Amino acid sequence: MPQLETNKPKKLKKAEKEQDLKGTLLSVMLLGLFIILSWGAVYALYLSR
Template identity: 55%
Template sequence: MSKKREKEPDLKGTLYSVGFLGIFILVTWFMAFYLFIDRF
């Protein structure tokens, strides 16, 4: 009873792209927040 284990796909590119997108969203959010605070 040996199960063939399929090779898992490489998800490093997905991790890097999601991380880059998250950092981009955070940076733009803080820039908009700074503009909002700077007006008052």
């Protein structure tokens, strides 16, 4: 019986971690896109001068 009680919290922890990963991936991709566009804009400004 005690083994069943210890397994339940582990399953809940896994489910909680997996739910947050999609939002994290989206945030990182948006941040990366912003950084790339910023560098591109600075480079274009450098070339135009």
